[in-house]
Ligand SMILES: *[C@@H]1O[C@H](CO)[C@@H](O)[C@H](O)[C@H]1NC(C)=O
């Protein structure tokens with residue numbers, strides 16, 4: 027069955043990524059890379075790494091805090107909801123391309139994650155993978171707006187690749203990516219924080235991270251999520267792609283953190299303490315927390 031074969035491919039790709047993430051984590055744990063280092067190579071104590079991350083940003087002339095919505099007002103799509111479909115990969119990529127089409131082409135659009143889900147031969151609702159695959163799709167064929175092709179796969183069913191709007195009276199027009207790139211490094215992500223920040227200063231970026239069971243409790247464990255490793259994050263439950271929309275080098279005294287827009291609707295997380303916008307979460311920056319700094323993608327719209 028095509029579906030079973032597709033699932034197998036996705037599982038193989040996903041397992042490979044988990045292994046890669048595990049290798050990176052292992053490397054960090056055994057002294058090569060991943061966390062800020064003293065000149066002798068020993069990991070910096072917790073408090074000092076925060077100072078190191080902030081200092082590296084200042085050295086690169088980067089602001090202490092940056093919010094995409096403030097630099098590019100009204101360009102971020104609203105918080106969407108993928109429902110019961112493993113389509114995070116399509117949401118993250120289409121949201122980032124939406125915002126960047128607004129930023130670079132001056133056209134305020136919310137693009138259709140459904141078109142990506144329906145037109146990708148393999149991923150569909152099955153699972154998250156690295157952003158590169160969705161961005162490759164976006165350079166090959168554009169996607170229409172969400173208004174033209176609304177999201178219907180929340181129940182896990184995937185209709186055929188659309189060639190016209192399902193909404194009546196909406197004109198078919200597609201938006202593609204001109205190019206895309208992996209930002210930073212799979213091998214040494216922590217030394218590429220400035221590169222990731224510079225990319226975000228040009229618009230939101232598409233990131234994938236490893237979800238550990240503790241993430242489901244957010245923000246119960248603290249407004250900055252720090253269950254970064256299998257050992258402190260709990261069971262691995264899958265990979266998730268989302269959109270980074272800002273950073274703060276000292277998020278309310280909790281150290282450096284990325285602000286992330288999720289695609290689980292505005293009702294997640296269930297509580298939003300001060301500083302946590304509905305539908306968003308903060309995650310520790312500078313330590314490749316759950317792999318989030320290894321798997322960063324950004325692209326530009328073809329319409330620019
Ligand atoms: C931008 O987003 C932040 C975090 O959600 C929020 O506090 C701020 O009010 C927003 N600013 C604008 C101009 O929308």
Ligand SMILES: *[C@@H]1O[C@H](CO)[C@@H](O)[C@H](O)[C@H]1NC(C)=O
Nearest residue numbers: 204205206326327328329330
């Ligand atoms: C990516 O595409 C944009 C828009 O066409 C263009 O300005 C930019 O130079 C391209 N970047 C690369 C690395 O090709």
